[in-house]
Amino acid sequence: MSRAIIKTAKGDMTVEFYDNDAPNTVANFKKLANEGFYDGVTFHRVIPDFVVQGGCPNSKDPAKAHLAGTGGPGYKIDCELTGENQYHDRGVLSMAHAGRNTGGSQFFICHSRNNTAHLDRNHTCFGKVVENVDVVDDIKAGDKILTIEVIEG
Numbered sequence: 001m002s003r004a005i006i007k008t009a010k011g012d013m014t015v016e017f018y019d020n021d022a023p024n025t026v027a028n029f030k031k032l033a034n035e036g037f038y039d040g041v042t043f044h045r046v047i048p049d050f051v052v053q054g055g056c057p058n059s060k061d062p063a064k065a066h067l068a069g070t071g072g073p074g075y076k077i078d079c080e081l082t083g084e085n086q087y088h089d090r091g092v093l094s095m096a097h098a099g100r101n102t103g104g105s106q107f108f109i110c111h112s113r114n115n116t117a118h119l120d121r122n123h124t125c126f127g128k129v130v131e132n133v134d135v136v137d138d139i140k141a142g143d144k145i146l147t148i149e150v151i152e153g
Helices: 023-034 062-067
Strands: 003-008 011-017 043-047 051-054 092-095 107-110 125-131 145-151
Touching: 003 023, 003 125, 011 023, 023 125, 023 145
Parallel strands: none
Antiparallel strands: 003 011, 003 145, 011 125, 043 051, 051 107, 092 107, 092 125
16 A cells, blocks of 8 residues: 655644545545645644645635635546445545545545544545544634645555
C-alpha cells in the first residue's frame, strides 16, 4: 500500500491509502499532493466528533478565505463506492463533494464512527491515518496543511 505524511503545525499524520478500493481517488490525491496543491491550505471546516475538512485552494488566499469550502482543482472526479473499505471510522480519509461525482480536492478525516455511518457508500473512503491519529483531535478551523509527502511502495 502507498502512504503519505500529512504535515501540520499540530503534528504529522501518516496515512495508508486504499489503493485497491479507490484507485482513481488515491491517484488524484497523490497527484495533487505531489504538485504542492495542498501546501498551505487550511482545514476550513472542523466539526467536533465528526470531521476535519480541508483541500480548498481558496483557503490559501486571505482575500478568498470567505470562499473556503467552495473551490477545487478545476475538474471533478467520480465517486468510488463499491470497494471493501467504504466505512467512515476514526481516522478515515474521504472525499468531500457537493453531490455524487463532484469531488476534486477537498477531503475530510473522521474523528470517530459516532456520527459518520450516513456517509458510508456516499463519499469515497480512500485512506486511513495509521500513525498519530490523535492529531486529528487537535486540529482547529484555520490550521494549515504544511505539505503532504507521498511515499510510494
